[in-house]
Amino acid sequence: MNKERFLQLLEEKGITLTPLQINQFDTYFRLLVEWNEKMNLTAITDEEGVYLKHFYDSITASFYFDLTKEQSLCDVGAGAGFPSIPLKICFPHLKVSIVDSLNKRITFLQTLVNALELKDVSLYHDRAETFGRIPELRESFDLVTARAVARLSVLSELCMPLVKEGGHFVPMKAASVKEEMVSAKKAIQTLGGKVEEVHSFQLPLEESERNIIVIKKTKPTPKKYPRKPGTPNKMPLE
Template sequence: MSEAKGMSMKDKLILELNNRYGKDKTDTMVSYMQRILEINEHINLTAVRDEGEFLEKHIVDSLACNDYEEFQRAKLVVDMGTGGGFPGIPLAITNPNKKFILADSLNKRLKVINQVASELGIKNVELIHTRAEDMGHNVKYREKADVCVSRAVASLDILSEWCLPLVKKSGYFIPYKGEGAEDEIATAETAIEVLGGDVDKIENPSEDKNAISGHRLIFIKKVKSTPKRFPRKPGVAKKTPIR
């Protein structure tokens, strides 16, 4: 570890990523970050401007799923509300054998991600401009994903209505949540059950890394099919969450 002494946070994280994922994948992730930060000057994709902080909060944090078997065995992964491409793009770079669908309701964000992904040769992503409620009723996507991930800022009861309809039976919905994960689960209990899910476990991947971003991963297993009426029309989940 003497190597890391006196290093900046950015260099330490790049060293860690190199050791774990190899130079090629790490270089691609760093290039993605640099391009997003360049474009961020014109289109708001992230509030984080510092490269070290970006690597920690967006790249390392996004990669947390890689440590878990439930994610490792997935072939098709949906990233709902991908924003600037997180967690979808870092996960796609480190899992070239999986297919990723990145969905967002803001088309200008998706155009940026698409442009940067093609510049960097990231070929295992498909970008979809859609609302979660429409995607959940589209036979092409409904109950097709092995895993749906999301770092979108919405409470768990709402997020479950957007994401669980996309997950196939025995698959997983894995939202990235903050400190209040248990409280959110308590509030979302009815919604998760109604939508066919069951909370399997909560993992705290940053515990041993002292990461500032510190998301926790909730593993919600799809135990039965989602009733046909869900998701409800756009905007309804936010106004009247399933309680």
């Protein structure tokens, strides 16, 4: 996807980028490629691939969940900043918190945030299991998202404790989620969530499958979750 097509497809979804925002995406791409030579941030480094599979793919969350109003967003395991930084560029009013367990990635993200001159972005070097137990952050976010490979039952335990009551958890999944949805049903309920919608679509051009799940937090998460680091992965709530 070249930049012109990227901008055109966003326009079709009602997102018109200013020259500043377009420049921010340019800078993001340049820094991603530069830093990727020093550390493994992504396997995708060609411009067309980055604009489609990272930038556009991240922004698809806003096609199915309203980000036009002020709200706090927490991105769990953001890696190189996906989906939160592309969303922040498009919706500058978002208050973004990013948590990642690898300090090198946090260093990259701090450099990126400074270069893009983004405001209201907080970076945390932590594991999701311990981050979700910090009293002032637990159940404090309007929206928690993750664009991750972990199974939905595992992701739910890492993310749901951070969502405030009445807020939403919006995981972004690439592969078919039907089986995952069945096995994660108990976990989502146990953690205080209720599935509102599942949106399945194809990325333009390459037509690979994408799924965005909208889960509402209807009641508080029991205090024992998330469990100790590593436990959700080894023994998913299923």
